[in-house]
């Protein structure tokens with residue numbers, strides 16, 4: 001579903017701020033893979049997701065989504081393949097629009113029709129059903145402005161919006177990091193459910209190793225713009241936090257104490 005073939009990205013090349021953020025990175029995802037991504041600050045995790053989303057062109061290598069070469073496509077032309085949720089709950093929804101209008105916007109993304117005709121009765125019923133899945137009672141508040149929702153509610157809504165068109169890829173970048181622990185756990189469970197029920201292929205960045213172990217069928221660790229660890233299936237289910245810290249120390253050749261700070 002996703003083929004990242006030896007992509008590299010250097011920011012500010014030739015200047016004092018030069019940063020090799022991705023170094024010949026290679027990653028291949030099967031359909032319905034749910035991959036958790038860990039690694040220290042500046043490891044290149046968000047940069048990898050930005051490369052896939054097409055925020056800027058990569059310096060070398062190619063990216064294929066479900067067999068389509070998107071390397072040369074600008075962000076807006078890849079948008080129909082991709083659903084994204086960011087760390088900031090304020091980013092995913094339009095605060096001055098109603099819940100149902102936000103959903104309509106997400107649902108009509110990439111389609112010709114705008115919001116001119118308003119939300120139809122059929123659509124409203126569809127959104128009502130989808131919102132029920134969240135278990136937050138939002139289905140009874142569909143005309144409330146999204147800006148009035150809590151951070152957790154907004155992230156849940158953003159997640160629903162990102163999955164509405166069944167994207168080929170769902171990219172989650174620390175999407176629960178700004179939430180309190182209980183809400184974060186709830187939104188994570190919801191993410192699991194949405195990925196499973198829609199049969200999505202997903203990449204989820206997290207700094208929480210427990211979450212990275214508990215969720216998904218595969219885990220990758222990044223360091224200095226490369227993937228330094230890739231564990232899936234049976235082996236992943238047996239993985240512990242201590243294993244991850246040790247592996248990080250082995251591969252990256254740094255002290256465990258530092259990793260603890262960097263990774264947790």
Ligand SMILES: Nc1ncnc2c1ncn2[C@@H]1O[C@H](COP(=O)(O)OP(=O)(O)OP(=O)(O)O)[C@@H](O)[C@H]1O
Pocket residue numbers: 011012019020021039040041042043044045046047048
């Ligand atoms: N648009 C940009 N311009 C310049 N440098 C950038 C840009 N985006 C990322 N970088 C740099 O590339 C490196 C990788 O950044 P990235 O955001 O991918 O890290 P990350 O693994 O997501 O870290 P974190 O866990 O802190 O979010 C960092 O050194 C960062 O400063």
Ligand SMILES: [Mg+2]
Pocket residue numbers: 045046047173
């Ligand atoms: Mg990041």
